[in-house]
Amino acid sequence: MLTDEKRQLQLCDAADxxxxxxxxxxxxxxxxxxxxxxxxxxxxxxxxxxxxxxxPLHNDPEGGVVLPCDYIISTPYKDDHTIITDTLNHIPEGSVMELLMC
Known part of the structure; x- marks a missing residue:
């Protein structure tokens, strides 16, 4: 367990x-x-x-562990869907992510 005092977060790690x-x-x-x-x-x-x-690969400085998850996004603003879609289309991780918004 690590503490990021700047952001007041507690961060966990797996196998360092x-x-x-x-x-x-x-x-x-x-x-x-x-x-x-x-x-x-x-x-x-x-x-x-x-x-x-x-x-990034797990042994790269920014690499680590991927925790498979689904993000559930609930927003009354239709523009948010467009913004998230555009972002996914422009980031490397977006190629393996799917957007479903409620």
């Missing part, structure tokens, strides 16, 4: 590899959705595995 990373470009949009009153959840769908392309 970071876990729980949301791509930075998606995290910004998730924060905006939540700031507008929407909700974003992650439901774990599988066991952690060493990161693989399009993520």
């Amino acid at each position: 590899l970071p876990i729980g990373h949301v791509p930075r470009s998606l995290a910004a949009h998730f924060r905006e959705i939540m700031d507008k009153g929407g909700e974003v959840y992650a439901i774990v769908t599988g066991n952690p595995v060493p990161s693989y392309p399009p993520w």
Whole structure:
């Protein structure tokens, strides 16, 4: 268990590899959705595995563990769907992610 005092977070790791990373470009949009009153959840769908392309390899400095999950996004704003879709189309991780919004 590590503490990130700057952001007041507690981070866990598996086998000394970071876990729980949301791509930075998606995290910004998730924060905006939540700031507008929407909700974003992650439901774990599988066991952690060493990161693989399009993520950095697990032994790279930014690599780690991929935790398979589904993001559940609830927002009343239709523009949010377009913004998330556009983001997924422009980030490497987007090639292995699917968008379903409620």
